[in-house]
Amino acid sequence: MNRSQAAPAPKKSTLTAFKRFIKTPKGYALGALIFLTLLGSTSPQGHMGIQHAVAAVITAAVFDAAVAKVLSRRITFSTGGVITGLIVADVLSGLDPLYVVVAATLMALASKHLLKRGRKPIFNPAAVGLLAVIGIFGAAESWWAGMSLMPLWYLALMLAVGIFVSVRVKKYPQTLAFMGTYLLGVLAMAYFHLGLASATPADALREPFINSALFLGFFMLTDPPTSPGTTPAQVVFAVITGMVSVGMFMVFGGLTYLLVGLLAGNVFSAALAWTKAPAKRTPKLDTPESASVSGA
Amino acid sequence: MAASTKLLALCTAAVGAVYAGGYVYTQPSAQASGVTPQSSVGGNPSSSPSPSSSPTPSSSSGSAPSSSSGSASSPAAAKVTYRDGTYTGSGSNVYGTLSVKLTVSGGKISSVKITSYNMHYPSSFIYPQIAHEVIQMQTYRVYNITGATASSYNFAEAVYYALQKAKA
Numbered sequence: 001m002n003r004s005q006a007a008p009a010p011k012k013s014t015l016t017a018f019k020r021f022i023k024t025p026k027g028y029a030l031g032a033l034i035f036l037t038l039l040g041s042t043s044p045q046g047h048m049g050i051q052h053a054v055a056a057v058i059t060a061a062v063f064d065a066a067v068a069k070v071l072s073r074r075i076t077f078s079t080g081g082v083i084t085g086l087i088v089a090d091v092l093s094g095l096d097p098l099y100v101v102v103a104a105t106l107m108a109l110a111s112k113h114l115l116k117r118g119r120k121p122i123f124n125p126a127a128v129g130l131l132a133v134i135g136i137f138g139a140a141e142s143w144w145a146g147m148s149l150m151p152l153w154y155l156a157l158m159l160a161v162g163i164f165v166s167v168r169v170k171k172y173p174q175t176l177a178f179m180g181t182y183l184l185g186v187l188a189m190a191y192f193h194l195g196l197a198s199a200t201p202a203d204a205l206r207e208p209f210i211n212s213a214l215f216l217g218f219f220m221l222t223d224p225p226t227s228p229g230t231t232p233a234q235v236v237f238a239v240i241t242g243m244v245s246v247g248m249f250m251v252f253g254g255l256t257y258l259l260v261g262l263l264a265g266n267v268f269s270a271a272l273a274w275t276k277a278p279a280k281r282t283p284k285l286d287t288p289e290s291a292s293v294s295g296a
Numbered sequence: 297m298a299a300s301t302k303l304l305a306l307c308t309a310a311v312g313a314v315y316a317g318g319y320v321y322t323q324p325s326a327q328a329s330g331v332t333p334q335s336s337v338g339g340n341p342s343s344s345p346s347p348s349s350s351p352t353p354s355s356s357s358g359s360a361p362s363s364s365s366g367s368a369s370s371p372a373a374a375k376v377t378y379r380d381g382t383y384t385g386s387g388s389n390v391y392g393t394l395s396v397k398l399t400v401s402g403g404k405i406s407s408v409k410i411t412s413y414n415m416h417y418p419s420s421f422i423y424p425q426i427a428h429e430v431i432q433m434q435t436y437r438v439y440n441i442t443g444a445t446a447s448s449y450n451f452a453e454a455v456y457y458a459l460q461k462a463k464a
Contacts, residue, residue: 043420095410095419142418149420163308172304180311187318190325202326205318208418255418 025169025224026079032165033086033219036145036158040090043149048094052101056085059105067113084108087126087220090145091212092133100139104129120225122270127220127259134256141255146215148208155211162218171222174234178217181242189250199253213245216258226266233272241265377403378462384411385461387453394419394450398430398458405431408455415447422447430455 021027041050064078088104108129112121115128133139147154166172183205188194190201203209221227221241228234245261248254378400386395392415399407408427413419426448429438436455438448 093418093420095413095423138412138414140413140419142420144418144420148418173307176304176307176311180307180314183311183314183318187314187321190318190322200322200325201318202322205315205322206326208421210315 021079026083028165028168029219029222030079030083030086032161033083033090033145035161036147037086037090039154039157040145040147040150043144046094046144046149049089049144052092052094052096052098053086053089055098056089056101056105057082059102060085060109063106063109067109080112081109084112084125084129086145088129090215091126091130091141091143093140093142094144095142096133096137096139100133100137103137104133104139107132117270117273120273122226123266124220124223124226124262127262127266131256131259131263141212143208143212143215146208146211148211152207155207155214158211158218159214162214166218166222169222169224171224171227171234173231174227174238175217175221177235177238178221178242179213181239182213182217182245185242185246186249189246195250196253199249204249212255212258216262220262221265226269228269228272233269237265237269237272240268378405378459379403381462383458383461385454385456385458387450387457392450394447394454396451396454396458398455398462400462405434405459407431408458410451415450419447422451426451 022031037050037053040046041053043049060081061078064081065075068075068078085105085108088108089101092101092104106129108125111123111128112125115122130139130141134141142148147158162175163172166175186201186204189204195201204213221238228237241261241264243261244264245258248257248260380400380402382397382399384395384397386393388394393412394410394415395412397409397411398405408430410419410423410427426438430436436452436459438452438455
């Protein structure tokens with residue numbers, strides 16, 4: 001697996017490299033996000049979202065290249081950064097100014113490079129960037145790539161894509177545990193008449209809130225560097241994320257409850273890793289599991 | 297392998313059942329708050345208005361006009377003239393607040409832009425289509441956007457207050 005020990009291999013074609021890439025967790029996530037971004041862009045306000053997505057992708061690629069240059073690393077096209085940029089653009093409303101999208105992407109990537117344990121970021125970069133611009137600029141979210149602005153059958157399509165990706169990256173049990181916890185929590189809210197007048201369980205179970213929960217569960221929660229590796233730990237991580245999300249929704253309402261829940265889950269994931277073994281600055285192995293989805 | 301696949305399929309079905317149960321259980325409250333896709337498009341100026349379906353600013357805002365006004369059948373009939381310039385207005389309810397900047401040119405509403413938005417639902421649910429309606433119909437009494445009734449109310453209220461400032 002170590003590249004330095006491998007015999008000189010014939011130069012791979014770009015097509016071969018691409019075929020290999022799309023079968024990695026990053027490849028699946030990137031392909032799914034591009035598909036959903038293009039699909040979501042067919043909504044009436046979609047053209048603004050596409051502009052944001054392009055700006056976020058360019059920002060991410062340039063920023064990660066600049067970081068690599070500063071750290072004297074090999075400059076490559078940062079697919080992890082592109083995934084982060086796409087998620088940021090997919091969540092923010094098309095009505096947000098372009099500079100907010102750029103700022104969110106920059107802050108997301110900055111958190112990836114600064115708040116880390118060993119080579120892995122502690123927090124989901126996109127969630128950090130989104131929360132930062134919501135707090136600083138009062139940015140609006142629409143989760144439009146979660147098909148929140150589209151007819152209902154698009155949601156079924158997103159569900160199919162999400163299940164495919166999470167199964168491929170071996171995180172489907174985690175997604176199920178999150179959705180199960182989240183939905184049970186919302187059902188409990190309804191049964192016991194908990195929550196705010198402005199944030200009801202009925203809201204949480206319908207568009208656009210259910211879209212945002214699914215998008216987060218399929219494409220943000222499954223980020224390998226910021227979630228545990230083993231299935232039992234993944235389930236606990238997902239349950240914590242779901243419980244904190246419902247708690248935040250119940251007490252504060254708003255739209256940031258899922259992002260805060262995810263960061264709480266990330267704290268558990270990092271704490272688990274800390275208690276198991278100290279972080280080592282080892283060379284990155286070329287394994288599917290080490291390939292970050294929104295990290296790298 | 298087969299067992300784990302069956303277990304995942306079973307868990308998927310269980311999560312789906314929880315969602316379906318929650319959806320059905322919360323259906324009455326969803327209908328009450330107007331978040332269901334079936335919620336009616338209110339405020340149709342050509343239909344007979346009712347207090348609950350008109351996008352008129354809520355009475356809780358104090359100086360806003362009554363929603364039961366019979367002028368809804370012809371919103372432009374009021375023949376109100378506005379001074380040219382740019383005016384701001386805000387609307388708020390339990391779902392949040394929003395502000396607009398409204399421009400009057402040649403005595404007519406020429407543009408409406410949302411300047412701040414802190415609502416429970418995404419702004420893209422109502423904007424820019426509701427702004428186009430304001431310009432097209434030259435009134436704050438616009439159609440509600442289905443599924444974003446509260447946001448539509450706030451937008452109408454914000455436009456109403458901006459127009460109050462613009463009155464000659």
